Amino acid sequence: RKEVEQDPGPFNVPEGATVAFNCTYSNSASQSFFWYRQDCRKEPKLLMSVYSSGNEDGRFTAQLNRASQYISLLIRDSKLSDSATYLCVVNPARQLTFGSGTQLTVLP
Amino acid sequence: DTAVSQTPKYLVTQMGNDKSIKCEQNLGHDTMYWYKQDSKKFLKIMFSYNNKELIINETVPNRFSPKSPDKAHLNLHINSLELGDSAVYFCASSLTQLRDRLYFGPGTRLTVL
Numbered sequence: 001r002k003e004v005e006q007d008p009g010p011f012n013v014p015e016g017a018t019v020a021f022n023c024t025y026s027n028s029a030s031q032s033f034f035w036y037r038q039d040c041r042k043e044p045k046l047l048m049s050v051y052s053s054g055n056e057d058g059r060f061t062a063q064l065n066r067a068s069q070y071i072s073l074l075i076r077d078s079k080l081s082d083s084a085t086y087l088c089v090v091n092p093a094r095q096l097t098f099g100s101g102t103q104l105t106v107l108p
Numbered sequence: 109d110t111a112v113s114q115t116p117k118y119l120v121t122q123m124g125n126d127k128s129i130k131c132e133q134n135l136g137h138d139t140m141y142w143y144k145q146d147s148k149k150f151l152k153i154m155f156s157y158n159n160k161e162l163i164i165n166e167t168v169p170n171r172f173s174p175k176s177p178d179k180a181h182l183n184l185h186i187n188s189l190e191l192g193d194s195a196v197y198f199c200a201s202s203l204t205q206l207r208d209r210l211y212f213g214p215g216t217r218l219t220v221l
Contacts, residue, residue, distance in 0.1 A: 043212035095164055098151040
């Protein structure tokens with residue numbers, strides 16, 4: 001089993017839609033969780049950290065479920081500019097481990 | 109000011125050549141990394157240095173040799189390049205080695221012909 005697994009998509013959604021991504025991790029001792037965003041041919045950039053109690057940043061909501069070992073990202077009112085690959089990142093050991101990413105395309 | 113910079117941005121070379129990629133960060137971070145992103149977009153750690161000391165060395169061919177002259181710089185030298193080395197190589201840094209967020213450089217797109 002991979003340490004971090006994501007549905008690769010692609011997810012194609014219309015503008016204004018709500019879309020959710022899940023990511024599962026295998027190491028129950030993992031302590032840090034993040035969502036990164038990567039635009040085409042660019043470097044990954046931090047979108048948001050994921051806290052135990054869940055957290056929100058504008059249209060983005062992140063949740064952590066330790067019992068089931070998954071994190072989720074919810075995007076409300078999707079914008080064209082949200083089109084990107086979303087990377088789930090978990091810290092199972094000494095370094096951050098990246099999922100393979102979920103590709104999102106928001107359509108006009 | 110660019111936080112994490114890499115040079116060159118593009119590198120096209122023949123099989124068998126030796127090449128280097130340079131990375132610098134001006135964030136005052138202690139830890140720097142090299143990641144490789146292959147054609148399937150999977151981002152995998154190669155090396156990590158903390159205060160010039162190698163702390164992570166994943167299963168990478170010994171043709172790849174990182175060097176950290178000081179904690180603001182981490183270079184990657186690759187000997188005898190192979191076709192399978194074609195990928196995007198990202199340098200990154202973090203405040204410490206303990207679960208901090210990563211700041212990535214813009215990447216070096218290496219193509220081996």
